[in-house]
Amino acid sequence: xxxxxxxxxxxxxxxxxxxxxxxxxxxxxxxxxxxxxxxxxxxxxxxxxxxxxxxxxxxxxxxxxxxxxxxxxxxxxxxxxxxxxxxxxxxxxxxxxxxxxxxxxxxxxxxxxxxxxxxxxxxxxxxxxxxxxxxxxxxxxxxxxxxxxxxxxxxxxxxxxxxxxxxxxxxxxxxxxxxxxxxxxxxxxxxxxxxxxxxxxxxxxxxxxxxxxxxxxxxxxxxxx
Numbered sequence: 001x002x003x004x005x006x007x008x009x010x011x012x013x014x015x016x017x018x019x020x021x022x023x024x025x026x027x028x029x030x031x032x033x034x035x036x037x038x039x040x041x042x043x044x045x046x047x048x049x050x051x052x053x054x055x056x057x058x059x060x061x062x063x064x065x066x067x068x069x070x071x072x073x074x075x076x077x078x079x080x081x082x083x084x085x086x087x088x089x090x091x092x093x094x095x096x097x098x099x100x101x102x103x104x105x106x107x108x109x110x111x112x113x114x115x116x117x118x119x120x121x122x123x124x125x126x127x128x129x130x131x132x133x134x135x136x137x138x139x140x141x142x143x144x145x146x147x148x149x150x151x152x153x154x155x156x157x158x159x160x161x162x163x164x165x166x167x168x169x170x171x172x173x174x175x176x177x178x179x180x181x182x183x184x185x186x187x188x189x190x191x192x193x194x195x196x197x198x199x200x201x202x203x204x205x206x207x208x209x210x211x212x213x214x215x216x217x218x219x220x221x222x223x224x225x
Contacts, residue, residue, distance in 0.1 A: 014059060015138045019148070021055060022134050026152055037102035037118050044122050048129035056137060063132035064185035071184035078178050078191040085167070086195045090202035091214045092225050094161040100200040107204040116197045123193035127175075132185045135176040139183070146176035162223045 012020070025047050033043045056063045089095050104115045134149040141148075153172040160168075175188035202208065218225055 014061060015141060017055075017059075018133060018138050021052070022129075022149075022152075025051060025129065029156075037115065037122075040102075041118050041121050044125035048125040048133075052129055052133035052137075056133070061137055062183070063128060064136035064179055064183060065132075066184045067186050068184070071182045071186040074178050074182045074184075075187040075190040078175070078187040079194055082171075082191050082195055083198075086199050087202070087208055088214055088217075089163070090199055091207040091209050091211045092161070092163065092218075093211065093215075094163065094225055095199075096203050096207075098161050099203045104200060104204075107201055112201070112204075116200070119196055119200070120193045123196060124189055127179075127185045127189045127192060130172065131176050131179045131188045136179050136183060136185060139180060143177075143180065146173055146180050149176065163218075163221070163225060166223065 029043065029047050032047065033040060052063065055061075090099075100115070102115070102119075104111065106112065130149045130153050134152075135145050138145050138148070150169040150172040153168055156168075175191065178187045179185050215225055
């Protein structure tokens, strides 16, 4: 006697579906993400933006694509909060050796602006996935939804300077908490995207603060700076 398969398998809730699809997308990203910026734009937009967006649209779910007054205010506040971290970070030798990524060597507008635009697309994709799909999109879990992606987000920063890897988990929680409260990914898109563009611009110029002074401030950290 035949038994219908859908009677034997547990029905996936949206939260479970998001976690399963999220795990698959993360694994796919580790295999597909290209080394160049153009390749990253394509892989990240497809895996982190288009697929979660299409799934959310099919299920009538919200990933935080809104820009109301509260989201704008939170975006300004979050960007202002992280600004000092980018200013200080841009003076550290390990950061200046690693950035700008993807071969940018000039702050001339003809080179810098196209690079910045592509990098912003990568950020939009990342925020759609980490803070949209895996946070705002599963907000029925309550505040603990901000704790879903920090480990995965940190692993995505494993190849970056140690101080950035150290901060990636707490940064994910902070960005997720602000987006969760805003029901919008606008704050993290603005803070993350604007911060990366600013960091690249700062690294291509003389440090705004003497590196020796910053290294003295952070000498207590057991990390190469």
